Amino acid sequence: MPSAVKRRETPVVELPASITVKELSEKLGMGPHPIIKELVTSGVMATINQTIDYETAASVARKLGAEVKEAPVVPAPAEEAPAPVAEETGKQVHRPPVVTIMGHVDHGKTSLLDAIRETNVAAREAGGITQHIGAYQVEVHGRKITFLDTPGHEAFTAMRARGAQATDLAILVVAADDGVQPQTLEAIDHARAAKVPMIVAINKVDKADAQPDRVKQQLADAGLVVEEWGGEVVSVPVSARRKQGIERLLEMILLVAEMQELKANPNRPAQGVVIEAKLDKTRGPLATMLVQSGTLKQGDNVVVGSTHGKVRAMFSDSGKHLKKAEPATPVEILGLVDVPQAGDTFRVAPDEKTARAWAQEAAGRGLAEAAAGRAASLEDIATQIQAGEVKDLNLILKTDVQGSVQPIKESLERLSTDEVKVRTLHSGTGNVTESDVLLAQASNAIIVGFNVRVEPGASRVAEASSVDIRLYDVIYNVVEDIQKALTGMLEPKYVDVVEGHAEVRQTFKVGKAGTIAGCMVLDGRISRTSSVRVLRQGSPVFEGKIASLRRFKDDVREVAAGYECGLGLEGFNDFQVGDVVESYRRERAS
Numbered sequence: 105m106p107s108a109v110k111r112r113e114t115p116v117v118e119l120p121a122s123i124t125v126k127e128l129s130e131k132l133g134m135g136p137h138p139i140i141k142e143l144v145t146s147g148v149m150a151t152i153n154q155t156i157d158y159e160t161a162a163s164v165a166r167k168l169g170a171e172v173k174e175a176p177v178v179p180a181p182a183e184e185a186p187a188p189v190a191e192e193t194g195k196q197v198h199r200p201p202v203v204t205i206m207g208h209v210d211h212g213k214t215s216l217l218d219a220i221r222e223t224n225v226a227a228r229e230a231g232g233i234t235q236h237i238g239a240y241q242v243e244v245h246g247r248k249i250t251f252l253d254t255p256g257h258e259a260f261t262a263m264r265a266r267g268a269q270a271t272d273l274a275i276l277v278v279a280a281d282d283g284v285q286p287q288t289l290e291a292i293d294h295a296r297a298a299k300v301p302m303i304v305a306i307n308k309v310d311k312a313d314a315q316p317d318r319v320k321q322q323l324a325d326a327g328l329v330v331e332e333w334g335g336e337v338v339s340v341p342v343s344a345r346r347k348q349g350i351e352r353l354l355e356m357i358l359l360v361a362e363m364q365e366l367k368a369n370p371n372r373p374a375q376g377v378v379i380e381a382k383l384d385k386t387r388g389p390l391a392t393m394l395v396q397s398g399t400l401k402q403g404d405n406v407v408v409g410s411t412h413g414k415v416r417a418m419f420s421d422s423g424k425h426l427k428k429a430e431p432a433t434p435v436e437i438l439g440l441v442d443v444p445q446a447g448d449t450f451r452v453a454p455d456e457k458t459a460r461a462w463a464q465e466a467a468g469r470g471l472a473e474a475a476a477g478r479a480a481s482l483e484d485i486a487t488q489i490q491a492g493e494v495k496d497l498n499l500i501l502k503t504d505v506q507g508s509v510q511p512i513k514e515s516l517e518r519l520s521t522d523e524v525k526v527r528t529l530h531s532g533t534g535n536v537t538e539s540d541v542l543l544a545q546a547s548n549a550i551i552v553g554f555n556v557r558v559e560p561g562a563s564r565v566a567e568a569s570s571v572d573i574r575l576y577d578v579i580y581n582v583v584e585d586i587q588k589a590l591t592g593m594l595e596p597k598y599v600d601v602v603e604g605h606a607e608v609r610q611t612f613k614v615g616k617a618g619t620i621a622g623c624m625v626l627d628g629r630i631s632r633t634s635s636v637r638v639l640r641q642g643s644p645v646f647e648g649k650i651a652s653l654r655r656f657k658d659d660v661r662e663v664a665a666g667y668e669c670g671l672g673l674e675g676f677n678d679f680q681v682g683d684v685v686e687s688y689r690r691e692r693a694s
Contacts, residue, residue: 155411499550621671631662
């Protein structure tokens with residue numbers, strides 16, 4: 105009688121909400137290579153230390169012959185973001201102010217940072233090799249100031265959009281020979297939205313055509329009145345090129361910071377925010393982090409967003425090896441298992457096991473947190489207004505011409521009631537940009553566009569963050585919608601969902617059919633049933649329906665990106681080479 109063949113038992117693995125490839129290989133009792141191979145086959149490019157979600161890990165485990173069940177959720181810590189602790193008020197000490205420099209392009213932001221760095225850092229660290237780590241400290245009369253070397257107000261607001269308020273004070277750089285420009289006004293609005301005090305540095309005062317008084321007048325017109333003119337905003341004339349006025353600017357920063365009474369408790373586990381991060385070919389993930397409270401020490405286990413690690417080494421902006429970093433100190437650290445994102449918050453965990461568990465829990469909650477942190481729609485805000493949960497309706501206004509800005513702004517702000525105030529955080533001319541969307545996301549604002557379009561990049565960011573963009577061509581409709589939102593009577597909104605873009609490469613006249621455009625589909629798809637608009641140099645010249653869509657001689661339902669097609673529109677024959685045909689459909693907003 106043949107002996108019974110012993111059947112191989114199917115392994116059962118418990119998988120958490122997220123897991124690294126290495127940890128999955130250990131649970132399955134095999135090397136990482138089969139797992140990485142399965143991931144690549146599924147279209148997921150992952151390294152051995154990369155974190156994957158439960159669904160992906162479960163799919164791979166089943167393909168490799170394992171039975172999967174979900175592991176119990178590790179309880180999340182009570183607080184994720186750095187926050188002051190009430191009972192520690194008595195233990196807090198003064199800390200250096202954290203400063204961001206903003207302003208219009210070419211007005212000297214970088215030159216001013218370089219001048220500050222050269223006159224202060226290099227002087228006290230003679231022979232030291234400085235390195236760029238996104239933030240640095242200078243010392244004035246024995247007191248320190250931390251500067252964030254961020255590329256303008258977009259990065260400043262992008263960090264706010266991720267929940268990180270890292271800046272105590274903003275320096276607004278305005279060139280004395282050029283005056284207030286559109287980006288200057290944007291920077292002012294971004295700083296105001298963040299409720300950050302400002303100091304104006306009037307740069308290039310050494311130039312022959314410098315007009316500092318004209319700058320002060322333009323700032324006053326924008327609602328920013330300097331002290332010399334009876335306002336509360338400090339202004340300092342400087343020349344970054346000649347290094348004039350730098351000492352006075354630093355002294356004014358310390359004076360304004362002293363009025364804020366900035367304090368933190370150094371005697372607790374560190375918390376803070378990531379300024380920037382990158383993957384170094386030789387050293388692995390590097391993160392520039394700003395300690396906001398507590399003291400970060402070499403050897404600490406840290407949780408940074410949804411990743412974690414151990415601080416193997418810490419460096420200052422001058423390249424000096426540090427053993428510890430106190431509040432408001434920027435440091436570059438080595439030892440994370442993955443690259444975090446700018447704006448991620450970090451904190452110290454008691455041990456490596458806890459750090460890993462917290463990071464996994466954060467990764468598992470990532471989508472839910474992103475959804476919770478997204479900007480609300482006008483319908484949501486209308487509901488919150490009715491429930492008494494919202495006191496301000498924040499708006500960002502973009503119009504086609506400057507003459508439309510003030511009338512629309514005044515009409516909307518007049519709708520304010522005793523219960524809810526309508527606030528225009530930023531107004532300007534031109535299409536809706538990514539900067540507008542970031543400001544809306546960070547400030548829970550609605551974007552109102554009048555006779556303008558949404559730039560493709562801004563459209564993608566708005567869709568990902570659920571920022572509500574409302575476009576109008578009649579002023580009455582703008583006012584009516586906001587009025588309805590304030591009274592809770594807003595009707596459902598329909599939005600245009602862009603499906604694709606095609607560029608006109610050639611035109612053909614075909615008898616009664618009129619003009620046919622020979623196009624290349626640049627992205628997405630062009631569908632026979634979709635609506636289209638023809639854009640010429642970014643502005644719409646026609647909106648309508650597709651009359652014919654062909655590939656060679658065949659009529660087709662749609663054409664995907666990378667393919668050519670012949671396109672005819674109902675009632676439009678004025679195609680020009682270089683026009684862009686945008687395909688879209690209308691959907692009711694959820």
